[in-house]
Amino acid sequence: MLVFKDDNEKKVFNDIKTQLPDIIKTKCQNYDEFYGHKLIRGGNGSEYYNEDIANKLIHKLCKAYQFNETEIRQKIIKILNWRKDFNPLSAGFLEQHGEEFEKIGILTKNEANEANKKTITWNLYGQIKDKSKIFGNGKAEKFIRYRIGLMERGINLLDFDNDDDDNCYMTQIHDYKGVSLIFGMNSEMKSSIKEIVSIFQEYYPESLYAKYFVNVPNILGWIYDIIIKFIDKKTSEKFVVLSNGNKLGNYIKNCPQKDYGGTDKKTLKEQALQKVRPTDYGLFLLQQQSTQEID
Numbered sequence: 001m002l003v004f005k006d007d008n009e010k011k012v013f014n015d016i017k018t019q020l021p022d023i024i025k026t027k028c029q030n031y032d033e034f035y036g037h038k039l040i041r042g043g044n045g046s047e048y049y050n051e052d053i054a055n056k057l058i059h060k061l062c063k064a065y066q067f068n069e070t071e072i073r074q075k076i077i078k079i080l081n082w083r084k085d086f087n088p089l090s091a092g093f094l095e096q097h098g099e100e101f102e103k104i105g106i107l108t109k110n111e112a113n114e115a116n117k118k119t120i121t122w123n124l125y126g127q128i129k130d131k132s133k134i135f136g137n138g139k140a141e142k143f144i145r146y147r148i149g150l151m152e153r154g155i156n157l158l159d160f161d162n163d164d165d166d167n168c169y170m171t172q173i174h175d176y177k178g179v180s181l182i183f184g185m186n187s188e189m190k191s192s193i194k195e196i197v198s199i200f201q202e203y204y205p206e207s208l209y210a211k212y213f214v215n216v217p218n219i220l221g222w223i224y225d226i227i228i229k230f231i232d233k234k235t236s237e238k239f240v241v242l243s244n245g246n247k248l249g250n251y252i253k254n255c256p257q258k259d260y261g262g263t264d265k266k267t268l269k270e271q272a273l274q275k276v277r278p279t280d281y282g283l284f285l286l287q288q289q290s291t292q293e294i295d
């Protein structure tokens with residue numbers, strides 16, 4: 001159910017919903033997909049429109065920008081144009097990113113977990129032994145597409161059609177186990193992190209519930225201090241840093257017992273989802289792109 005604090009919020013939501021077809025037509029190159037779903041009725045792929053889901057996503061956008069109508073309009077234009085140009089659906093479901101990236105990213109979904117901790121993206125960044133393979137010259141762009149691809153697959157595991165709100169945000173975990181204590185940050189690594197963080201902040205509103213950084217050696221606290229400078233307060237309030245990975249079970253009860261101190265006997269690798277399917281509309285758009293490319 002959509003919750004409005006007052007009549008003004010409801011009015012802003014209704015105004016945005018009414019204006020969306022025109023905004024999308026005149027300012028967004030006709031691109032009407034957000035988080036895998038169709039935001040407006042009619043047009044190409046009209047059979048994929050689901051009003052409940054569209055309402056939920058429009059409500060998310062309103063909430064993200066505190067129901068400020070002008071700001072919501074501007075952000076929608078930015079987000080949809082970015083989605084059209086960057087093509088995160090392709091990064092998530094079509095592109096092959098290479099084994100060196102894939103082995104550090106895991107997605108899990110556990111219905112038994114607490115609300116909005118059911119869908120989890122795990123980033124095993126401590127396993128990066130050779131920084132140059134990920135952040136070396138010219139690699140950064142590939143890494144960014146991989147990371148956004150993982151984000152998109154995570155978004156696809158969320159439920160926007162349920163009445164309850166218990167799986168419409170995701171949780172993310174960074175595991176720095178194994179990280180070298182003399183890990184320096186080269187400029188390419190710093191700028192990649194900065195870019196990913198800014199893409200998440202700008203283009204993935206209301207998607208993150210909580211973010212845990214585990215197995216963080218105290219001696220690397222300076223990295224946190226550098227990165228936190230370019231994170232907005234609304235995002236950083238969701239961060240929890242744990243030097244001991246086994247404490248994660250205090251926050252996510254059913255996470256793997258092994259390494260993370262939860263109750264689930266399955267290891268993280270055993271829990272990892274092998275394949276995530278795009279939404280029907282996402283698949284339709286991807287198929288259309290490949291037909292256009294062949295034409």
Ligand code: HEM
Nearest residue numbers: 125126176179183193196197213216220223224227231241
């Ligand atoms: C092994 C060295 C590290 C690597 C390769 C690494 C990698 C990354 C990457 C790629 C991101 C972009 C956001 C994402 O992928 O979700 C990121 C974000 C971040 N990292 Fe690390 N990191 C390292 C060490 C650390 C350490 C030691 C800390 C201390 C807690 C830290 C804290 C953060 C924070 C706070 C963010 C921002 C997250 C966000 O805005 O979503 N990182 N890191």
